[in-house]
Amino acid sequence: MGKSVIRAAVCVSLLLAVGCDEEETGGGTAAPMGGEAVGDAGAGAAADATVDEGPDACVPVAEECNGVDDDCDGLGDESLMPPPADRTEGICGLFFKQCTGPDGWQEPNYRVSPEYQDEEDRCDGQDNDCDGTVDENLSPPPASLTVGVCEDALQECTGVLGFDDPDYTAIENYEAQEMTCDGLDNDCDGSVDERLAGCMP
Numbered sequence: 596m597g598k599s600v601i602r603a604a605v606c607v608s609l610l611l612a613v614g615c616d617e618e619e620t621g622g623g624t625a626a627p628m629g630g631e632a633v634g635d636a637g638a639g640a641a642a643d644a645t646v647d648e649g650p651d652a653c654v655p656v657a658e659e660c661n662g663v664d665d666d667c668d669g670l671g672d673e674s675l676m677p678p679p680a681d682r683t684e685g686i687c688g689l690f691f692k693q694c695t696g697p698d699g700w701q702e703p704n705y706r707v708s709p710e711y712q713d714e715e716d717r718c719d720g721q722d723n724d725c726d727g728t729v730d731e732n733l734s735p736p737p738a739s740l741t742v743g744v745c746e747d748a749l750q751e752c753t754g755v756l757g758f759d760d761p762d763y764t765a766i767e768n769y770e771a772q773e774m775t776c777d778g779l780d781n782d783c784d785g786s787v788d789e790r791l792a793g794c795m796p
């Protein structure tokens with residue numbers, strides 16, 4: 596019994612208190628929260644305090660790559676659009692500069708790309724060393740046929756498909772099948788003038 600009475604009394608007190616607050620808020624100033632202490636004068640003082648904070652105050656400007664939180668959001672050098680890297684040819688066209696904080700924008704490490712080569716020696720249809728030329732200065736392996744008139748023949752770079760045998764017909768005196776009695780192994784099979792009846796060059 597005693598506890599119920601006390602609880603009811605507390606509830607009545609709270610209701611009265613709430614009602615009182617509502618009356619004050621509705622009839623008084625437009626201050627959203629709290630009491631007579633915070634009025635227009637208080638808000639004005641707070642604004643003045645912000646302006647007067649002095650040299651430590653962060654004045655937001657556009658974020659730049661400089662290791663500084665220019666826009667005062669607590670993050671430095673965030674959400675920046677990197678400029679293209681210095682090397683734009685070949686596979687380097689995919690690279691952008693990197694923000695290094697106080698040192699600003701710096702060249703990327705091109706070697707992170709497995710396609711990149713300091714000096715191109717890969718036949719792959721790409722400009723791996725970003726000098727503007729694709730598959731240049733390569734060292735091709737020997738061709739499939741390297742005897743007879745095909746001696747010294749090398750494979751040729753065909754681009755994305757890699758190295759392949761050369762066009763043997765472009766080789767002087769080459770014949771797909773030995774036909775000429777000339778003392779040469781024209782078809783590059785290791786035999787000279789074979790199967791040519793009566794040939795004595």
Ligand SMILES: [Ca+2]
Binds near residue numbers: 685715721725726
């Ligand atoms: Ca190249």
Ligand SMILES: [Ca+2]
Binds near residue numbers: 715720721729730
């Ligand atoms: Ca290449």
Ligand SMILES: [Ca+2]
Binds near residue numbers: 776779781
């Ligand atoms: Ca021959």
Ligand SMILES: [Ca+2]
Binds near residue numbers: 743780782784
């Ligand atoms: Ca032959």
